[in-house]
Amino acid sequence: MSWEDKVRKVEPYVAGEQPKDRDVIKLNTNECPYPPAPGVIRAAEALKEHYGNLRLYPDMDATKLVNALADYYKVDPYQIFVGVGSDDVIAMCFMTFFQSGKKILFPDITYSFYDVWAELYGIPYEQPALKEDFSIDVRDYLPERTGGDLGGIIFPNPNAPTGVEMPIDQVERIIEANPDCVVIVDEAYVDFGGTSALPLLEKYDNLLVVQTFSKSRAMAGQRVGFAIGNKKIIDYLKDVKFSFNSYTMNLPAIELGTEAVTDAAYFHEITGKIIKTRECFKQDLRDLGFTFPDSKTNFVFAKPPKMSAKDLFMALRERKIFVRYFNKPRINEYLRITIGTDEQMAKVVAAMKEILG
Amino acid sequence: MSWEDKVRKVEPYVAGEQPKDRDVIKLNTNECPYPPAPGVIRAAEALKEHYGNLRLYPDMDATKLVNALADYYKVDPYQIFVGVGSDDVIAMCFMTFFQSGKKILFPDITYSFYDVWAELYGIPYEQPALKEDFSIDVRDYLPERTGGDLGGIIFPNPNAPTGVEMPIDQVERIIEANPDCVVIVDEAYVDFGGTSALPLLEKYDNLLVVQTFSKSRAMAGQRVGFAIGNKKIIDYLKDVKFSFNSYTMNLPAIELGTEAVTDAAYFHEITGKIIKTRECFKQDLRDLGFTFPDSKTNFVFAKPPKMSAKDLFMALRERKIFVRYFNKPRINEYLRITIGTDEQMAKVVAAMKEILG
Numbered sequence: 001m002s003w004e005d006k007v008r009k010v011e012p013y014v015a016g017e018q019p020k021d022r023d024v025i026k027l028n029t030n031e032c033p034y035p036p037a038p039g040v041i042r043a044a045e046a047l048k049e050h051y052g053n054l055r056l057y058p059d060m061d062a063t064k065l066v067n068a069l070a071d072y073y074k075v076d077p078y079q080i081f082v083g084v085g086s087d088d089v090i091a092m093c094f095m096t097f098f099q100s101g102k103k104i105l106f107p108d109i110t111y112s113f114y115d116v117w118a119e120l121y122g123i124p125y126e127q128p129a130l131k132e133d134f135s136i137d138v139r140d141y142l143p144e145r146t147g148g149d150l151g152g153i154i155f156p157n158p159n160a161p162t163g164v165e166m167p168i169d170q171v172e173r174i175i176e177a178n179p180d181c182v183v184i185v186d187e188a189y190v191d192f193g194g195t196s197a198l199p200l201l202e203k204y205d206n207l208l209v210v211q212t213f214s215k216s217r218a219m220a221g222q223r224v225g226f227a228i229g230n231k232k233i234i235d236y237l238k239d240v241k242f243s244f245n246s247y248t249m250n251l252p253a254i255e256l257g258t259e260a261v262t263d264a265a266y267f268h269e270i271t272g273k274i275i276k277t278r279e280c281f282k283q284d285l286r287d288l289g290f291t292f293p294d295s296k297t298n299f300v301f302a303k304p305p306k307m308s309a310k311d312l313f314m315a316l317r318e319r320k321i322f323v324r325y326f327n328k329p330r331i332n333e334y335l336r337i338t339i340g341t342d343e344q345m346a347k348v349v350a351a352m353k354e355i356l357g
Numbered sequence: 358m359s360w361e362d363k364v365r366k367v368e369p370y371v372a373g374e375q376p377k378d379r380d381v382i383k384l385n386t387n388e389c390p391y392p393p394a395p396g397v398i399r400a401a402e403a404l405k406e407h408y409g410n411l412r413l414y415p416d417m418d419a420t421k422l423v424n425a426l427a428d429y430y431k432v433d434p435y436q437i438f439v440g441v442g443s444d445d446v447i448a449m450c451f452m453t454f455f456q457s458g459k460k461i462l463f464p465d466i467t468y469s470f471y472d473v474w475a476e477l478y479g480i481p482y483e484q485p486a487l488k489e490d491f492s493i494d495v496r497d498y499l500p501e502r503t504g505g506d507l508g509g510i511i512f513p514n515p516n517a518p519t520g521v522e523m524p525i526d527q528v529e530r531i532i533e534a535n536p537d538c539v540v541i542v543d544e545a546y547v548d549f550g551g552t553s554a555l556p557l558l559e560k561y562d563n564l565l566v567v568q569t570f571s572k573s574r575a576m577a578g579q580r581v582g583f584a585i586g587n588k589k590i591i592d593y594l595k596d597v598k599f600s601f602n603s604y605t606m607n608l609p610a611i612e613l614g615t616e617a618v619t620d621a622a623y624f625h626e627i628t629g630k631i632i633k634t635r636e637c638f639k640q641d642l643r644d645l646g647f648t649f650p651d652s653k654t655n656f657v658f659a660k661p662p663k664m665s666a667k668d669l670f671m672a673l674r675e676r677k678i679f680v681r682y683f684n685k686p687r688i689n690e691y692l693r694i695t696i697g698t699d700e701q702m703a704k705v706v707a708a709m710k711e712i713l714g
Contacts (some may be wrong), residue, residue: 001537003563004589006457006508012599032412044404047609051398055389055575057375084441087602100363120452120600144706151363180358200439206360218412221608232361242369243477245444251578252404252609256411299543321528 003027012065013116016324025347027338028322030160030189030299030335032218034273034341037266039259040219050251062249068258071224079228080256081237084248086188086225087115090154091117092228093208096240097182099284102151104181107136109331111160111186130356134162134293134301138170142177153178156186158194160170160240161336168195175204184208189297191216191271192278197219198228203292204232208237214297216271217260224249224257274298278339284349298339302330306356309333315355370473373681374546380570382704384578384695385679387517387546387656389575391630391698396616396624397576407608417599419606425615426583430555436585439614441605443545443582445570447511452566453597456541459508461538464493466688468517468543480508487687491519491650495527499534509638510535513543515551518683518693520652525552532561534652539590541565546571548656549635555585562587565594571654573628574617581614590644626672631655641706644697645713649691656695658688661714664688673711677704 016029021225035041070077077165083089094117098104103122106114108127118125119350141153153174158165175183175197179180185197197209207261208229227237241248249257282300285292289305303313310324313325313335324336373386402655409651419439426432440446451474455461459479463471465484475482496502498510500569515522532540533553542554544566547598554566565586571577585595598605606614639657643647646662661669670682670692694703 003454003537003592004540006454006459006538007593007596008453008456008556009593010596010600012596013603015414015603018417025617026413029414031414034412035409036411041408044408045402046403047401048398050578051401052392054393054397054578055373055391056383057386057388057571057577058580060372060375084602084605084607092603096365097360097363097438097633099365116600120597149358176414180360181363182360204637214414220604221407222416223604223607236361236366239367239369240365240477243367243473244448245441245579246370246372247444247577248442250580250607250610252613253607256609286601298482356605 010120013113013114013123017322018029019322024320025340025344026322027340027348028324030338032214032215032270032274032298033339033344034217034218034270036260038261039242040256042205043256043259047255050255051253054251057247058249058251058254062084062254065224065249065254065257068261071081071165072261072264073159073215073228075228078231081227081234081241082249083225083241085214086186086210088112088185088248089210089225089227090186092237092241092244093184093210094118094121094123096237098152100151102149103153104152104225105141105146105150107159108155109134109162112273114154130162132163133348134159136166138173141174148180150178150181151183152181154272156188157197158189158296160297161324161331162293162301163297163299164293165194165296168197171197172296173201175200175207179206181336183205183209186208188215189260192296193275194296194300201228202349205232208233213257213260214255217267218270219257219260222253222256222260224253224260224307276344277342280342281339281345281349284345288349288352299336301334301336301340303334306357308334312355316348319351321351362640364599366581368473369476369645370470370525374679376679381677381679382697384678384697384701387572387608387695388577389572389627389631389655390696390701391575391627393575393617394620396620397613399614400613404609404612406652411608414604415606415608417603419611422581422606422614422657424613425618430585432585433588436591436596438584440598442571442581443543443567444470445599445605446567447541447543447581448586449598449601450541451478451480452569453594454541455509458621459506461509461511462498462503462507463511464516466491466515466519471511478617479523487519491516493523494531495523498531505537507535507538508656509538509541511543513545514554515546515653517546517654518656518681518688519650519658520654520655521650522551522657525554528554529557532557532564536563539563541567541601547570549653549655550632551653551680553665558585558587562589565590567680570614570617574624575627576617577614578613579610579617581610581617590594626692631696634699634702638696638702638706643704645706645709648710656693658689658691658693661713666692669709669712673708675704676708678708
């Protein structure tokens with residue numbers, strides 16, 4: 001037997017392309033077109049004052065960042081868990097909550113990291129199909145249909161890559177109907193007009209809400225994500241995290257991350273601008289003959305007229321416009337287009353007009 | 358059944374205390390007493406120029422940092438894996454290489470995170486006892502005694518918290534005798550006078566060497582660790598890492614980390630100073646009647662005369678000198694004392710003289 005026979009062999013998640021060429025219109029990974037809050041640049045400038053502290057381990061509880069989040073979301077600090085992006089947070093959640101050996105559920109069309117995590121940990125899973133309109137059929141997550149006793153449930157709300165939001169009363173039905181497993185609502189895109197499940201924490205202790213700084217807080221490069229839940233669920237998550245890596249949040253992530261969350265005015269300004277741009281872009285898409293489910297996110301998932309999604313993807317790419325194409329059943333006729341600035345979207349629309357003739 | 362019955366319940370690793378009071382002599386977590394390389398402060402200052410890029414995902418391959426490490430260690434970039442401190446790297450290694458269901462081996466007295474990871478992942482393990490002089494008995498890791506077909510082997514060299522180095526020919530015997538499993542040599546402390554196993558990579562493809570920026574590179578606050586191995590072993594590790602979190606290294610970690618590794622002169626200056634201080638401190642300890650195994654690290658693991666280690670630990674703490682005490686069998690009569698500056702060690706020695714009378 002060779003050492004290779006003993007290795008865990010997995011098919012890793014494939015993230016959206018990150019072109020080295022900065023001269024492209026990059027609308028393929030749902031980043032924010034605006035810079036982080038101005039406080040972040042001041043924190044970056046002030047980082048040199050912390051230079052001497054870089055030799056020391058960072059605050060393993062990331063207290064400053066956690067307190068800022070607690071203030072913003074009006075919860076107690078012990079209700080918050082922070083990680084290296086929401087991917088780190090969710091990876092820890094799978095390890096903590098989805099390990100009973102019972103099957104977990106998530107939609108067939110959703111964030112494509114969920115099945116990668118399930119495979120990594122050997123967690124059995126089922127993926128109920130979205131309805132034809134790309135909405136989640138809430139009944140697929142209720143005991144009447146599942147038989148109950150699930151290993152866990154996770155879904156993004158709004159969903160990705162569709163952009164479709166599940167009404168909050170349906171989210172609540174799922175949480176309420178499954179008190180015997182943890183339900184994770186992945187709210188990566190909630191800040192672009194969606195309704196958060198956070199108020200439901202008062203009623204349900206099996207709910208965990210996950211959010212990220214990578215989209216609405218324009219901090220993908222800093223890697224900060226977080227979960228909010230009741231104390232008990234957060235404590236379980238912390239125990240696993242502290243059995244994995246005591247110090248995940250480095251000093252710059254704590255310092256710059258804190259500034260990214262305290263400036264509510266800036267946050268509302270940029271998310272408001274993105275929503276406005278999105279609504280204009282939707283109209284442009286309609287005028288061009290695209291069809292798409294309504295989006296409550298910073299992207300639109302749209303099916304082009306006249307030509308295949310793949311061909312349009314390639315044609316846009318030739319014009320240095322990067323969008324996301326998924327070569328997967330049911331969604332391979334759609335493109336996921338991140339909302340950039342008004343100027344960027346005007347260029348996209350102009351390019352589409354040209355390509356589609 | 359409640360959701361809590363489905364949770365992974367673990368006993369997390371307990372890191373050394375991080376006092377909020379900065380007015381202490383902090384010799385309890387093996388941090389470097391000197392600041393990072395001067396290039397790091399320049400990189401921190403230059404971070405504001407990257408402010409606009411923080412909205413974008415960082416380079417998921419951390420190419421700049423990886424290339425700097427490859428240059429420094431004279432290996433190919435594809436031989437390098439980087440993570441959020443060496444804890445993150447080793448956590449990934451356990452998940453990748455130690456999952457065959459066969460037992461892994463590490464010493465009974467060693468880095469106390471190893472058994473936490475093994476418990477987290479449900480990996481069977483055995484911990485051969487160190488000899489009375491705290492050296493590893495190489496025969497405990499050879500097929501004559503183990504029966505062969507192990508799930509894996511990991512040990513720090515030099516070992517922690519003892520500081521004892523295993524001669525490199527014995528390290529080689531272990532690697533050579535176990536071609537059917539991965540052998541991880543955790544070289545967190547190798548830069549303080551130890552001999553690295555890196556040259557053995559030319560002969561053995563089952564070897565993985567792990568190092569960290571937290572000690573000799575004075576960057577604990579930045580969270581950077583790395584592994585070096587042959588391409589095949591690194592590729593397996595990357596597959597698991599990219600199934601866990603695509604973007605672990607944030608922009609500041611890449612920028613500041615690169616500067617921490619390129620300045621060889623500064624690196625040799627500070628590690629040389631620490632070695633010199635350590636040798637003086639050893640003589641002071643001998644004069645005071647301490648006994649200790651010889652250390653090749655940035656700490657000394659010493660047994661006090663006249664009083665118990667715990668009492669001395671408490672007495673030093675009252676004087677705002679923090680060292681590390683492990684309340685564990687076989688080592689509860691020792692203190693692990695990090696090597697600080699000459700001035701700090703003089704204060705420690707003076708305090709000890711006073712306490713021991």
